[in-house]
Every structure is written in C-alpha cells, then in structure tokens.
Amino acid sequence: MSTRWYPLYQRGNPQLRILLPNFWLKLVRHSVPQPPNVVEFIVSTEMTRIDIKNYLEKIYNVPVVNVRTRIAMGKTHQDKLKGYITKDDDYKVAYVTLPREHAFKFPDIFPKMDREEKDKKSLEEAKEGYKKYIERSKDRPGAPGWFSF
Known part of the structure; x- marks a missing residue:
C-alpha cells in the first residue's frame, strides 16, 4: 500500500515505523x-x-x-x-x-452578518477620512489632493 522506503533493520533499539497510505x-x-x-x-x-x-x-x-x-x-x-x-x-x-441519522453540512466560514458589519465599518472610516481631507484643503482650492501633507 505504501511506496515509502523504511530504514534497514538494526539490532537493539525497537524499530519506529509508521505506515502511512499514499492515498488522499x-x-x-x-x-x-x-x-x-x-x-x-x-x-x-x-x-x-x-x-x-x-x-x-x-x-x-x-x-x-x-x-x-x-x-x-x-x-x-x-x-x-x-x-x-x-x-x-x-x-x-x-x-x-452515511447512515440515515447522520447529515453533513458544509460550515459557513464567512457569515453574512460579519461581512455586512465590516463593510459598514470600512464605509464609515472612508467617510471620516474624506471629511478630514475636505477640512484640510478647504482653504486651498484648486490644489491637487496628492499635494497635501
């Protein structure tokens, strides 16, 4: 069943061998x-x-x-x-x-509630950042956004 090479037999210590299948x-x-x-x-x-x-x-x-x-x-x-x-x-x-009483269901790794909350949080952060940008550049009309510090 396995094509792995095992160490040769040596007298004395017990041989530690684990048989692993090549299947997946x-x-x-x-x-x-x-x-x-x-x-x-x-x-x-x-x-x-x-x-x-x-x-x-x-x-x-x-x-x-x-x-x-x-x-x-x-x-x-x-x-x-x-x-x-x-x-x-x-x-x-x-x-x-599987037996009738067993049922397999894939777990929900990315719950919808978490995504919506993260989206709302990132949207609020973007709004706050834009408000700060507008506040910094209100007395410099016409200056490009990349020209600020």
Whole structure:
C-alpha cells in the first residue's frame, strides 16, 4: 500500500515505523443536488471502494453505509496562440453514503452578518477620512489632493 522506503533493520533499539497510505481524499461540494447524508469526495484514482470505506472508518471514525465511485474525464483546453490541445488528468469521484441519522453540512466560514458589519465599518472610516481631507484643503482650492501633507 505504501511506496515509502523504511530504514534497514538494526539490532537493539525497537524499530519506529509508521505506515502511512499514499492515498488522499478531497471533500467537494455536490455538482448536482444530493440527499443530506451523501458526501462527495475527489479521491486518488488508485483507491477502490473498499479502500475509501476503510480510510474513512479507520482514520476519521466516520460510519459509512455505501460507497459509489466514477471516473470523471479531465477538461480539454486549446492554446489560444499556438492552437495545440491539452487535457487535464482524469480523476475519481466517490459518493459516500452515511447512515440515515447522520447529515453533513458544509460550515459557513464567512457569515453574512460579519461581512455586512465590516463593510459598514470600512464605509464609515472612508467617510471620516474624506471629511478630514475636505477640512484640510478647504482653504486651498484648486490644489491637487496628492499635494497635501
């Protein structure tokens, strides 16, 4: 499962070996609407359904009911100047079904309230700065703004 090289056996001290898989999973948002207990991953193309299920259950302690996979073709692009065509690598998409009582929801990293408050605060700061600029340059009409100190 792993292609890493491990140190040669030496007598005496116990060997400290950690077996790490060469696999990876990337959690993505659904491309089409799915039930709340279905999670979509982009996974390593070498992974099988059993590997995905074991990976999630053993490493992350996530109960898995079913795993469905498909191979998605990479996009093709044509170079605008020279005209040659390139293709992105193919990738594997896994749809993992959790038990019925479990539901996955992406966390809201940027809440809307925080953005609105920050926008209002920056707008007020800009207004205050403009008022100070007008106050400084009211007795110098016609002087450019960059010419102030």
